[in-house]
Structure formats: structure tokens, C-alpha cells
Amino acid sequence: MSSLTRRGFLTLAPAFVLAACASTVPFVPAGGATPETLTDAQFLAAINAVRAANGAPAWTYNKRLEDASRAQARLMAQKNTLSHDLGVKLRQRVTTAGYIGAVGENLAGGQKTLQEAIQGWMDSPGHRSTLLSTRFTEFGLAVARAPGGKLYWAMIAGGSFQAWLQ
Numbered sequence: 001m002s003s004l005t006r007r008g009f010l011t012l013a014p015a016f017v018l019a020a021c022a023s024t025v026p027f028v029p030a031g032g033a034t035p036e037t038l039t040d041a042q043f044l045a046a047i048n049a050v051r052a053a054n055g056a057p058a059w060t061y062n063k064r065l066e067d068a069s070r071a072q073a074r075l076m077a078q079k080n081t082l083s084h085d086l087g088v089k090l091r092q093r094v095t096t097a098g099y100i101g102a103v104g105e106n107l108a109g110g111q112k113t114l115q116e117a118i119q120g121w122m123d124s125p126g127h128r129s130t131l132l133s134t135r136f137t138e139f140g141l142a143v144a145r146a147p148g149g150k151l152y153w154a155m156i157a158g159g160s161f162q163a164w165l166q
Contacts, residue, residue, distance in 0.1 A: 035143045035151055038114060040066065043141040046114050047131070047155070050122065056132045062158060065140025068097040069154040072107070076152035077144035082109035094156065101158045104130040108153040114143075117153040131155075135163040 040061050048058045071093050075086050084090060090105050106127045108117040121127035130136070136157035143153050 035112070035114060036145065038143070043114070046118060047139060047141070050118055051132060054132050056134060059136065059157070060138045062099070062138040062140050064097045064099040065094065065103075065138060065156045065158050066142055067140065068093040068099060069140045069156045070142035070144070071097070072105070072154040072156075073142040073144035073152045076107070076109065076154070077146040077150070080146045080148065080150065082107055082152065090156070094158070099158060102135070102161050102164050104133065104136060104157045106130050106153075106155045106157075110150055111153060112151060114153070117143075121155075130157055133157065135159055137163075 040063075044059075044061045051058060068090075071088070072086075072090075075088065076082055079086055084105060084107060090103060094101075094103050106121045108120050111117040111120055118131070121131050136159040138159065139155055139157045141153070141155040143151055145151055
């Protein structure tokens with residue numbers, strides 16, 4: 001019977017941490033899809049899997065919120081900068097896309113997969129709050145690649161203004 005040495009523990013510890021993280025974000029797309037080829041259905045499945053795993057009701061997918069998310073992801077990729085305001089504020093983006101309602105936005109930069117972007121949001125209290133909010137009922141999500149290859153992710157959640165007045 002061998003004992004676990006300090007070196008052995010330090011070698012195995014990252015595997016245990018990664019295993020714990022994997023259970024937080026259970027969605028893995030089939031067929032090795034690249035971020036740019038993920039479908040609305042895959043975005044919906046990934047977000048709703050995380051919401052379900054955390055006791056939150058499912059959201060629906062909204063094309064107008066996707067359009068606003070795509071505009072932000074592309075702008076961040078073009079400028080190679082992660083920011084909520086690159087000259088166009090969130091309210092302006094969703095209004096231009098034709099969306100009327102309360103909104104919240106989660107952004108990520110540098111994550112190579114949707115799972116990594118979602119995990120980053122889950123690890124951040126403010127982003128986690130948006131992702132698991134019961135006041136929002138729908139979302140759109142987009143990803144864009146900067147010329148150097150860095151990925152930028154944008155998710156906009158939306159819902160009724162009334163939910164925020166209660």
C-alpha cells in the first residue's frame with residue numbers, strides 16, 4: 001500500500017479541481033464544433049443546462065438579443081478589447097436590434113470554448129447573477145474571433161421591465 005506523497009498530491013490536485021469545474025458546466029457539443037459553428041440550439045442547450053443544474057428555470061432564445069450580442073462580440077474582436085462600452089452602450093445596441101425590455105450583459109474574452117466562457121461567468125458573482133437570474137426569461141449569445149485568433153463572447157439576457165419593479 002503506497003502513501004500519497006506531497007508531490008503526488010500536487011500532481012493530482014489540478015485533476016480534482018478540473019473535475020469539480022466540469023460538473024458546473026455540463027454541456028459539451030457533439031462533433032468537435034468550433035465556436036463559430038455553434039448553433040442557437042447549442043447555445044440554448046448549454047445555457048439552460050447550467051441554469052437547470054443551479055435550480056433556475058429555462059430561458060428561450062431570442063434572435064434580436066443574438067443580433068445585439070453579435071454586434072458587441074464583433075466590435076470587441078475588431079478592437080481586440082473586452083469592454084461593455086466601446087462607443088456603443090448596451091441599451092443602444094439592443095434598441096438598434098429591435099429589442100424592448102430589461103437587459104443584462106455577460107462578456108468574456110480569451111476563452112477557447114463556450115464551456116470556458118460560461119465557467120468564467122459562473123466564477124464571477126455579478127456574471128453568475130445575470131446568468132442565473134429569474135427576472136430574465138430569454139437571451140442571445142454570439143462569439144467573434146479577433147484577427148490574432150482571440151475569441152470574444154457576448155451574452156445578453158432580457159425580460160420584462162415589470163420583473164424589476166416587483
